[in-house]
Amino acid sequence: MQPPEIDLTKLDAIIDRHKIGKWELIPLLQDVQETFGYVPPETIEPIAEALNLFPAQVQGVITFYSGFSLKPKGKYVCRVCRGTACHVKGSRSILRLMKHELGLEEGETSPDYQFTLETVACLGACFLAPTMMINRDYFGKLSPTKMTSVLGEYRKKESE
Ligand code: FES
Numbered sequence: 001m002q003p004p005e006i007d008l009t010k011l012d013a014i015i016d017r018h019k020i021g022k023w024e025l026i027p028l029l030q031d032v033q034e035t036f037g038y039v040p041p042e043t044i045e046p047i048a049e050a051l052n053l054f055p056a057q058v059q060g061v062i063t064f065y066s067g068f069s070l071k072p073k074g075k076y077v078c079r080v081c082r083g084t085a086c087h088v089k090g091s092r093s094i095l096r097l098m099k100h101e102l103g104l105e106e107g108e109t110s111p112d113y114q115f116t117l118e119t120v121a122c123l124g125a126c127f128l129a130p131t132m133m134i135n136r137d138y139f140g141k142l143s144p145t146k147m148t149s150v151l152g153e154y155r156k157k158e159s160e
Pocket of ligand 1: 083084086126129
């Protein structure tokens with residue numbers, strides 16, 4: 001299946017918001033990623049031009065920061081924490097079940113672009129271990145049952 005079409009007309013407005021100077025590159029890229037779900041490779045040249053940079057400099061920043069992706073991700077990006085606090089509280093079995101439920105390995109996106117599975121070093125909510133995020137929503141004190149039911153809610157949203 002092809003990745004969802006992107007509407008590049010939105011890029012002009014994003015660039016306008018950020019073209020004050022080179023130091024705006026990261027906020028601009030964050031804006032682009034928020035809008036399209038990733039940084040489409042075809043946006044690199046117009047971004048570089050607007051900020052007076054070389055495309056290779058923009059590309060370099062994108063590849064340096066793991067938070068930026070040049071590949072389309074799913075509508076729902078699931079990030080399972082594999083940090084120490086979460087590990088101690090059983091995040092390994094949460095991740096194993098998540099892989100099984102989604103049929104994905106870490107870093108993979110489902111063919112219908114609904115889900116992407118990632119792991120992170122710490123979600124900054126260790127007191128809620130084990131934790132995961134789906135897009136901007138946090139889920140803590142996970143058990144296999146709770147994780148399955150959270151995932152079920154997101155799947156239901158899709159079928160509605
Ligand atoms: S180790 Fe998982 S939230 Fe910090």
